[in-house]
Amino acid sequence: MSYAYLFKYIIIGDTGVGKSCLLLQFTDKRFQPVHDLTIGVEFGARMITIDGKQIKLQIWDTAGQEAFRSITRSYYRGAAGALLVYDITRRETFSHLTTWLEDARQHSNSNMVIMLIGNKSDLESRREVKKEEGEAFAREHGLVFMETSAKTAANVEEAFINTAKEIYEKIQEGVFDINNEANGIKIGPQHSPTNPSLPGAGGKDGSQGGGCC
Amino acid sequence: MEDNCEGCMELFSQDGVLLKQAHSYYIQYFNESGTLYITEYANTKDRFIEWKPNSVTVHSDSHDSEWSFVNAIYRGEQMSPQPPDSKPKYIKLDMNQVRSFKVSKKNDTMTFFDGKGEILCHFFFQHGNCFSLFAALKGLLKTTVSKRDKNIHIIVDETLQLNKSFATLDLFQDSQSASIVWGFVRSFQEKPVETAFGAFAKIGNTIGNNFMPSSSPQPIEEEVITNDVKEYERGVESSDGASPKDYEIIHSSPELPSRLQYPRGNPLSYDQWTALQDSEGRIEDVEYTKLHIFRGGIAPSLRKVVWKYMLDFYPWNSSNADRKTILGKKEQDYYDMKLQWKTLKPWQLQNFVQLRDRLSLVEKDVTRTDRTLPFYAGDNNKNLQAMSDILMTYVMHNFDLGYVQGMSDLLSPILYLLQNEVDAFWCFAGFMERVCTNFDADQAGMKTQLSNLYILLKFSNPTLASYLDNQESGNMFFCFRWLLVLFKREFELHDVFRLWEVVWTNHPCNNFHLLISIAILEKQQSEFIGEEMGFNEILKHVNDLSGKLDVNDILDNAEGLYYQIRESSQLTNEVRQILGLPLIAESSPKDDSTDSIENELMANVDKAYENGLHTSYF
Numbered sequence: 001m002s003y004a005y006l007f008k009y010i011i012i013g014d015t016g017v018g019k020s021c022l023l024l025q026f027t028d029k030r031f032q033p034v035h036d037l038t039i040g041v042e043f044g045a046r047m048i049t050i051d052g053k054q055i056k057l058q059i060w061d062t063a064g065q066e067a068f069r070s071i072t073r074s075y076y077r078g079a080a081g082a083l084l085v086y087d088i089t090r091r092e093t094f095s096h097l098t099t100w101l102e103d104a105r106q107h108s109n110s111n112m113v114i115m116l117i118g119n120k121s122d123l124e125s126r127r128e129v130k131k132e133e134g135e136a137f138a139r140e141h142g143l144v145f146m147e148t149s150a151k152t153a154a155n156v157e158e159a160f161i162n163t164a165k166e167i168y169e170k171i172q173e174g175v176f177d178i179n180n181e182a183n184g185i186k187i188g189p190q191h192s193p194t195n196p197s198l199p200g201a202g203g204k205d206g207s208q209g210g211g212c213c
Numbered sequence: 214m215e216d217n218c219e220g221c222m223e224l225f226s227q228d229g230v231l232l233k234q235a236h237s238y239y240i241q242y243f244n245e246s247g248t249l250y251i252t253e254y255a256n257t258k259d260r261f262i263e264w265k266p267n268s269v270t271v272h273s274d275s276h277d278s279e280w281s282f283v284n285a286i287y288r289g290e291q292m293s294p295q296p297p298d299s300k301p302k303y304i305k306l307d308m309n310q311v312r313s314f315k316v317s318k319k320n321d322t323m324t325f326f327d328g329k330g331e332i333l334c335h336f337f338f339q340h341g342n343c344f345s346l347f348a349a350l351k352g353l354l355k356t357t358v359s360k361r362d363k364n365i366h367i368i369v370d371e372t373l374q375l376n377k378s379f380a381t382l383d384l385f386q387d388s389q390s391a392s393i394v395w396g397f398v399r400s401f402q403e404k405p406v407e408t409a410f411g412a413f414a415k416i417g418n419t420i421g422n423n424f425m426p427s428s429s430p431q432p433i434e435e436e437v438i439t440n441d442v443k444e445y446e447r448g449v450e451s452s453d454g455a456s457p458k459d460y461e462i463i464h465s466s467p468e469l470p471s472r473l474q475y476p477r478g479n480p481l482s483y484d485q486w487t488a489l490q491d492s493e494g495r496i497e498d499v500e501y502t503k504l505h506i507f508r509g510g511i512a513p514s515l516r517k518v519v520w521k522y523m524l525d526f527y528p529w530n531s532s533n534a535d536r537k538t539i540l541g542k543k544e545q546d547y548y549d550m551k552l553q554w555k556t557l558k559p560w561q562l563q564n565f566v567q568l569r570d571r572l573s574l575v576e577k578d579v580t581r582t583d584r585t586l587p588f589y590a591g592d593n594n595k596n597l598q599a600m601s602d603i604l605m606t607y608v609m610h611n612f613d614l615g616y617v618q619g620m621s622d623l624l625s626p627i628l629y630l631l632q633n634e635v636d637a638f639w640c641f642a643g644f645m646e647r648v649c650t651n652f653d654a655d656q657a658g659m660k661t662q663l664s665n666l667y668i669l670l671k672f673s674n675p676t677l678a679s680y681l682d683n684q685e686s687g688n689m690f691f692c693f694r695w696l697l698v699l700f701k702r703e704f705e706l707h708d709v710f711r712l713w714e715v716v717w718t719n720h721p722c723n724n725f726h727l728l729i730s731i732a733i734l735e736k737q738q739s740e741f742i743g744e745e746m747g748f749n750e751i752l753k754h755v756n757d758l759s760g761k762l763d764v765n766d767i768l769d770n771a772e773g774l775y776y777q778i779r780e781s782s783q784l785t786n787e788v789r790q791i792l793g794l795p796l797i798a799e800s801s802p803k804d805d806s807t808d809s810i811e812n813e814l815m816a817n818v819d820k821a822y823e824n825g826l827h828t829s830y831f
Binding site: 037041 | 574577578580581582583584585590617618619621622652653654655656659660688690693694697698702747748749752753756
């Protein structure tokens with residue numbers, strides 16, 4: 001299927017906060033309580049529509065354990081958006097956000113859109129982190145915030161799509177250099193020469209032809 | 214070839230001889246019955262050990278094509294022959310290649326070795342014993358009994374010692390020795406690398422014979438040998454630049470020798486395993502056992518038993534009685550360690566954040582490990598509890614390492630196979646001994662592995678390496694999962710069993726799993742390059758290979774790749790080091806390099822003897 005843009009996302013956060021489940025809920029619209037823990041990095045992709053344009057999201061889901069941080073860092077490069085996830089039922093996953101954020105800021109391009117996500121909102125009875133705390137953290141660090149449940153699918157679509165919208169707006173504003181793939185954005189193969197709103201577009205032809213990911 | 218079958222004389226024959234092991238080309242004949250011959254050619258006096266299966270009738274006058282063919286195969290161990298077009302019809306082994314042979318205790322098998330750690334042929338005598346063959350060999354060859362194993366007979370090759378000294382000592386007076394010597398010189402000119410390899414191996418043998426612990430000293434011979442070594446060193450040095458142009462080929466060939474196929478053998482069977490033990494249950498020939506496993510793996514029903522040896526639960530040389538004691542001790546130790554964390558009071562745990570964090574991570578990961586296998590499916594599964602207990606007890610066993618993600622993937626197949634908590638714990642601990650650096654807190658071990666993988670790839674396939682480099686993938690991160698959990702996520706469970714036990718044998722070299730990685734990658738090369746895949750696409754493509762790989766094909770190719778690399782004329786010390794091959798002094802002062810070659814030879818010999826004469830020292 002052809003697309004106007006491809007955005008690369010990365011999902012980060014402590015181990016066990018539900019990164020893989022969020023991805024699966026978004027790409028396959030299902031919740032799989034039994035799945036293998038992530039080693040290295042895994043992929044998902046889905047097409048969405050923004051402003052009448054087809055946008056392909058290529059999402060990288062990373063291993064959360066601290067030991068692997070040095071390897072995970074290399075995947076920040078070339079991401080247009082990041083979902084920084086914590087688990088509302090485990091305070092320590094919230095406490096570690098600062099470290100994650102520093103890591104992300106340091107190793108990604110400065111325009112990367114970061115969405116803060118408090119996952120497992122269905123487990124209200126076990127909540128350890130108030131929604132207000134998440135909002136405050138996001139405000140303080142200039143992030144978009146949302147609480148989600150990969151289990152019930154609450155807000156999952158929105159989390160991914162709102163991030164894409166923000167990236168799209170940045171493109172419209174000319175903040176992103178879309179000809180530089182290091183920004184995590186790729187122009188679809190047949191869209192590059194015809195988009196009038198994108199001066200300078202068309203330099204790079206998508207070599208993967210919309211095929212693989 | 215000088216070989217002419219006219220005047221071929223049969224010196225000995227015996228039927229009812231089963232081929233048990235040989236080069237894997239002959240795999241179709243393994244366990245087949247046939248006739249064993251010793252033949253001699255009138256004009257050259259070359260002698261051969263031949264074995265013909267009963268199912269094939271080959272007239273002994275049609276040897277010409279077979280000879281060159283069989284010869285090529287055996288040389289394949291040393292160099293790069295052309296792969297044969299068709300399957301071999303029978304075995305023909307030049308007796309000059311045999312450096313030693315071993316008679317089993319029951320006198321019903323005989324094994325021929327090449328002196329470099331390879332088994333040339335292993336025969337089983339169905340009817341009675343191998344006495345008559347043994348007598349025939351003794352009549353034809355001068356042998357000495359190995360000091361380390363009285364069942365091993367080392368062939369004392371007098372002509373070889375003579376012809377190796379030809380340049381310094383004008384010893385060859387009879388025409389036969391002279392023709393061997395000039396044959397050697399010719400072949401050195403035609404195929405310097407190959408001949409030099411063969412020559413070094415033989416020097417190793419010669420030296421080995423003379424440096425055996427209690428052999429009687431023979432000063433003159435030792436002197437001859439020292440001269441031999443120097444002579445060969447000169448050969449090597451002269452090939453090293455300012456030298457006759459005949460030898461320049463050593464440094465001008467940019468490519469690896471061609472790839473040979475190494476089809477897998479049969480798995481180690483229960484009967485074979487039983488036969489490998491002495492009356493008290495000790496494994497007599499560990500290297501042979503490992504070689505067998507390397508070639509064909511272990512029969513599924515036997516894995517449960519043999520894995521305990523592979524993973525250092527039981528020593529190979531333990532008797533039945535020893536193992537009983539060991540098991541008791543291991544059970545006690547395991548439950549002691551398990552009790553250590555099981556009996557912690559809540560307030561202790563409250564103030565022991567490192568342990569508490571590990572406990573909670575283990576709990577989380579156990580519920581995310583292989584839950585689709587019925588063995589681990591469902592809630593309140595006792596196997597999940599066992600997995601969790603083993604991992605927690607391992608934290609107590611090695612607190613510095615603790616628990617790192619990936620470990621549960623390594624434990625799961627072991628527990629599944631052994632179905633016993635204590636056994637699985639210790640086998641897992643044995644496995645971790647081999648791979649613990651994968652789980653370094655700073656990932657230093659993984660980084661080294663990835664970098665070694667790149668070095669090997671760059672050496673064996675510079676095209677692919679440079680493509681990956683250009684796609685910012687030279688860090689090989691896309692192979693991270695393969696290496697961290699040793700391909701556990703890439704194959705279905707029974708293939709994982711197979712691959713792991715092959716890697717655990719440490720044959721044919723160190724870090725064989727890196728060659729396995731390259732064997733997988735090179736199959737993807739055309740897609741990587743043809744589809745112009747970049748960093749993202751390569752990573753995704755490699756991730757998606759999971760479940761699509763053929764374990765036998767990959768092992769064949771990885772082994773073939775090993776021999777290609779080993780025989781390459783441009784082998785670097787960097788590559789040697791990774792594969793555990795002996796290092797050579799590169800571009801160092803003359804005297805140093807002389808010492809180093811000598812040391813290398815001696816190290817090889819020592820090692821070969823350490824391992825009872827027939828380990829591989831590459």
